[in-house]
Amino acid sequence: MQTSVPMTLCARAYLSPEPFSPGTFLLSLCSRPARAQPRGKMAAPTNEEDAALEPGAAPYGNFPNYSRFHPPEGRLRLLPGGLLRRLFPSDARPLLGLDVGCNSGELSVALYRHLLGLQEGKGSPEQPADGKDLHLLCCDIDPVLIERAQQSSPFPNSISFANLDIMDSNSREPFLSSYLSRFGRSTFDISFCMSVTMWIHLNHGDRGLVEFLAFLSSLCRYLLIEPQPWKCYRAAARRLRKLGRNDFDHFRSLAINGDMAERITQILTRDCAMELVCCFGSTSWDRSLLLFKSNGSNHEGREPSEQQQ
């Protein structure tokens, strides 16, 4: 099954007459939709079922060794260097990022390095090669994974890891507001949602997925999202049955199904006031990497309070 976002969909976004300042950059960038080639000796399994065999059931996708099976480089090599500089050309203030479903933080740290142009073992967050200052808040529903992330973080001053169920509206709002207010802000510049949507969808149903996407889009100016294709849903449900567990509550009743990258694109663009900026291609394990931009009025770059400073 082809799960990449259809070219027609991406092409529409590239050619959009809407003003988008880094347009030329993105046009050139997006005109080469890539498919990452498998690299190295470890063959990435085709789905999360395989990655999960070792730890047994992981009902939220909270696999303890996830990055061994889906290494960060598989995603990072699709993202062009200098992305932050081009998305935020005139922002002198620190950029704020949110990584939802960060697992034990391997991808978060790798993203941080990649976006700032920091090579492993070289440079420091105080002197990023990219000239940008980035603070990342990374959250996961699994406290054990978060503890591991905190213990191994090479950038404790710039990357914060927190145990948070992003679907728990009672705790997420005060928690995220409190983080943002430390910077005098009310939204993030960019959010990352990498291989998380299926777990939200399976555990919270169609309504949960739509609510999650609406919440995320209200929180950020840009959203980089890597949806799992439908075949992963089937594999996750099959795995649960093999383990003798009940099916995911919602699996059989999901009306949002099929080409998940396209369905999520539809939800974000029709219901969440976002536009598709770029499809960066898809990973060797067949997941598209999509960048969206908010059209919402509360994402005007600078907050009014900051303009006065």
Ligand SMILES: C[S@@+](CC[C@H](N)C(=O)[O-])C[C@H]1O[C@@H](n2cnc3c(N)ncnc32)[C@H](O)[C@@H]1O
């Ligand atoms: C498949 S892993 C992806 C990890 C990482 N983003 C990556 O792509 O390498 C999905 C992660 O989402 C987390 N997750 C699932 N539901 C969540 C929720 N409601 N709130 C926060 N994290 C959640 C899981 O615990 C798991 O670590």
